[in-house]
Amino acid sequence: MTSVHSTQQASKPSIAAMSPLLQVDRLSKAYGPVRAVEDISFAVRPGEIYGLLGPNGAGKTTTISMICGLLQPDGGAISVAGQPLATDPQAAKRLMGVVPQELALYEELSAAENLEFWGRLAGLDRKTARARTAEMLAALTLSDRAKDPVKTFSGGMKRRVNLGCALLHRPRLILLDEPTVGIDPQARLNILEFVRGLRADGVGVLYTTHYLEEAESLCDRIGIVDHGRMHAEGTLRELQERLGDQGIFVLEGAWAGAQPDTWPGLREHYRVLQHTDRQLVVAALVERDPADCLRELLALPVRAENVTLKRPSLNDVFLQLTGRNLRE
Amino acid sequence: MLRALLAKDFARTRRNPLPWVIFLLAPLCVAGIIGFAFGGGQREQKINRIRFALIDEDNTIVTRALRGGLNQGSFGGERRSAVPLEPVLLERGPALAQLGDNQLSAVVIIPAGFSSGFLAGRKVTLGLIKNPAESIKPTIIEEGLGILTAGLDGLARNFAPDLAEWRKVLEGDTDLEQVGPLLTQAGKKLRSLESFLNPPLVGYTKPGDTAAGGGAGGTGFNLFGHLLLGMVAMFLLFLGGLGMGDLHREIQLRTLARYQTLHISLTPFLAAKVVFTGLMLVLCAMIILGSGMAAFGITWHQPLALGALTVGYALFVAGLMAVLVAWIPDERKADPVRSMVSIVLAMAGGCAFPPEMLPPFFQAHVMPLLPTHWFASTARAVEYGGAGPAVWLPVALKLALLGAALLALAAWLFRRHFAKGGRA
Numbered sequence: 001m002t003s004v005h006s007t008q009q010a011s012k013p014s015i016a017a018m019s020p021l022l023q024v025d026r027l028s029k030a031y032g033p034v035r036a037v038e039d040i041s042f043a044v045r046p047g048e049i050y051g052l053l054g055p056n057g058a059g060k061t062t063t064i065s066m067i068c069g070l071l072q073p074d075g076g077a078i079s080v081a082g083q084p085l086a087t088d089p090q091a092a093k094r095l096m097g098v099v100p101q102e103l104a105l106y107e108e109l110s111a112a113e114n115l116e117f118w119g120r121l122a123g124l125d126r127k128t129a130r131a132r133t134a135e136m137l138a139a140l141t142l143s144d145r146a147k148d149p150v151k152t153f154s155g156g157m158k159r160r161v162n163l164g165c166a167l168l169h170r171p172r173l174i175l176l177d178e179p180t181v182g183i184d185p186q187a188r189l190n191i192l193e194f195v196r197g198l199r200a201d202g203v204g205v206l207y208t209t210h211y212l213e214e215a216e217s218l219c220d221r222i223g224i225v226d227h228g229r230m231h232a233e234g235t236l237r238e239l240q241e242r243l244g245d246q247g248i249f250v251l252e253g254a255w256a257g258a259q260p261d262t263w264p265g266l267r268e269h270y271r272v273l274q275h276t277d278r279q280l281v282v283a284a285l286v287e288r289d290p291a292d293c294l295r296e297l298l299a300l301p302v303r304a305e306n307v308t309l310k311r312p313s314l315n316d317v318f319l320q321l322t323g324r325n326l327r328e
Numbered sequence: 329m330l331r332a333l334l335a336k337d338f339a340r341t342r343r344n345p346l347p348w349v350i351f352l353l354a355p356l357c358v359a360g361i362i363g364f365a366f367g368g369g370q371r372e373q374k375i376n377r378i379r380f381a382l383i384d385e386d387n388t389i390v391t392r393a394l395r396g397g398l399n400q401g402s403f404g405g406e407r408r409s410a411v412p413l414e415p416v417l418l419e420r421g422p423a424l425a426q427l428g429d430n431q432l433s434a435v436v437i438i439p440a441g442f443s444s445g446f447l448a449g450r451k452v453t454l455g456l457i458k459n460p461a462e463s464i465k466p467t468i469i470e471e472g473l474g475i476l477t478a479g480l481d482g483l484a485r486n487f488a489p490d491l492a493e494w495r496k497v498l499e500g501d502t503d504l505e506q507v508g509p510l511l512t513q514a515g516k517k518l519r520s521l522e523s524f525l526n527p528p529l530v531g532y533t534k535p536g537d538t539a540a541g542g543g544a545g546g547t548g549f550n551l552f553g554h555l556l557l558g559m560v561a562m563f564l565l566f567l568g569g570l571g572m573g574d575l576h577r578e579i580q581l582r583t584l585a586r587y588q589t590l591h592i593s594l595t596p597f598l599a600a601k602v603v604f605t606g607l608m609l610v611l612c613a614m615i616i617l618g619s620g621m622a623a624f625g626i627t628w629h630q631p632l633a634l635g636a637l638t639v640g641y642a643l644f645v646a647g648l649m650a651v652l653v654a655w656i657p658d659e660r661k662a663d664p665v666r667s668m669v670s671i672v673l674a675m676a677g678g679c680a681f682p683p684e685m686l687p688p689f690f691q692a693h694v695m696p697l698l699p700t701h702w703f704a705s706t707a708r709a710v711e712y713g714g715a716g717p718a719v720w721l722p723v724a725l726k727l728a729l730l731g732a733a734l735l736a737l738a739a740w741l742f743r744r745h746f747a748k749g750g751r752a
Binding site for chain 2: 068069070072089090091093094096098100102103104105106107108109113117118120121122123149165
């Protein structure tokens with residue numbers, strides 16, 4: 001799949017220097033006593049894929065729903081290319097394309113009819129909508145199924161049509177809410193490739209996901225959210241550096257019943273990231289010689305059968321920030 | 329944009345017409361059954377022959393004369409409509425057996441001693457056993473028997489002295505010399521009465537009796553047509569529920585949520601759905617009324633007036649159903665409410681049966697408030713009362729305006745629902 005946005009790559013300034021396409025400041029939303037989103041702030045710049053990473057129920061969809069105008073925020077401000085959503089929602093929405101997490105398609109209609117319909121509603125005249133539908137179907141590699149009803153499509157094909165419906169009017173900002181949920185790996189790769197194409201065309205992308213691999217491989221910057229709060233944000237490298245440069249130690253052994261937090265030698269120099277019956281994952285609090293660390297860890301009250309030193313993953317960062325695994 | 333929205337809904341309906349076909353089949357089937365039950369056609373409904381048994385347990389010259397009168401085959405000529413009677417003379421046993429087999433509508437019994445009692449001026453009674461499996465025909469027999477007994481009663485009171493002499497003659501050896509003067513006397517009395525009885529000076533005519541059989545104003549009453557107009561009002565409510573219920577499916581499909589992320593307001597979306605539903609309802613009304621024409625030969629005298637009323641009513645139904653969806657966005661909860669509202673509005677509006685059957689208070693104070701009644705009563709007045717534009721045009725406009733007001737209310741309810749964070 002290739003992007004259909006016009007290329008804006010020539011003499012591209014650095015992303016950080018660009019003014020944000022989407023600016024979110026201290027966004028909050030509560031459902032009764034439950035604070036779904038609390039003081040979340042971030043920005044998405046043109047040609048950038050910003051990932052909101054968090055487990056189910058973290059507040060990602062609520063955040064995206066407020067940005068696209070489906071939900072009214074309790075507090076905070078949103079602006080799209082400088083247009084405040086609160087005062088001028090129409091202007092802000094014109095610049096956006098929203099790909100909802102759940103499929104939002106008419107199953108009786110064909111792929112072409114769905115695309116053309118949503119293109120017309122987004123403001124395109126019939127001729128333009130028809131021409132761009134053909135382009136989009138080609139980009140989504142669905143030209144041969146253009147006239148087939150969507151209900152006959154596979155999950156991955158439906159996801160692609162769902163994506164295409166938000167792009168026909170060539171928005172500058174695209175909100176993708178978990179666009180790869182429930183599809184096979186090949187279809188996922190196709191969609192990720194398509195999103196990379198959008199970035200190359202200078203489109204700003206807000207991408208929510210709970211898949212670590214997607215965030216690691218796709219996103220330029222990542223915001224880690226859990227329980228409605230933004231715990232950290234930055235590039236993958238910046239987030240990894242929060243655990244120190246020297247990496248983390250994975251100790252395998254019989255850790256059932258052990259209470260590593262109470263061991264003075266461990267607690268003073270290391271942060272316990274994970275403790276299971278078979279595994280103890282720790283990170284050094286300050287930069288130290290790995291050989292010294294290894295000696296200390298092998299001298300713990302419960303003997304490790306195997307010790308591995310590895311580079312921290314996004315999951316380790318998440319674990320360190322939230323105290324739980326992303327997949328829990 | 330409205331065109332794109334309408335094209336989408338029509339394309340979806342074309343691809344999946346089954347729900348509409350099923351919902352349309354229901355009124356067509358009901359209309360068909362009622363049509364067959366009432367005979368359907370434009371001609372006045374006729375009662376076919378009424379077969380009943382006469383059991384003459386008296387068997388005198390008087391009762392033989394009475395049987396002969398009944399055997400003439402109808403109640404009166406000029407005075408009443410011809411009722412095709414088919415009396416059969418039977419013994420009690422076979423008569424009751426045939427009644428049990430539904431071969432007879434009733435059994436009339438002339439008991440033993442009837443003649444002597446009648447001629448003596450004593451109180452006498454005829455027996456009547458009605459077939460419980462039938463309703464109309466036994467009632468006609470009963471009414472006829474009432475007329476007969478009233479006639480015999482008048483005869484007994486006015487000819488009492490003559491009847492006493494007749495009794496003496498009939499109970500003894502019949503002497504023709506005695507009968508002759510009695511007949512002469514009776515003939516004189518009847519001749520003097522003739523000027524009071526014939527020809528009848530007061531009568532009645534029916535619209536169907538005229539040669540033209542009803543003009544543009546719709547004078548030829550047809551019970552099935554009358555009921556069919558009410559059924560159209562009732563079933564359009566259910567069909568409207570199906571059309572606007574598509575909003576529930578838009579919510580489930582998340583397409584309404586996707587629409588909400590666009591830069592356009594909700595009103596065109598709702599307006600398109602109302603227009604789509606309205607057009608489908610007009611089409612369905614045409615099919616239902618047209619089927620009445622094709623299958624049962626009903627003539628709709630004022631198609632323009634009926635069309636205008638149907639358009640107004642369709643807008644009202646679409647607006648009402650939009651409000652119900654906006655009020656209860658959960659389809660599972662909305663479905664029973666929608667059915668209940670439709671049934672109550674149809675029944676209370678006098679759509680399912682003649683409104684005159686409802687209590688007077690209801691007719692005076694409740695029915696005038698119901699748009700179903702506005703439509704059904706005006707359509708009936710147009711077709712069978714000859715009502716003109718001065719009657720139907722304001723009603724059609726009132727229905728359309730109410731539909732527009734309900735659409736505005738639905739839009740407001742939807743916005744409030746979404747503003748509160750409700751699922752789109």
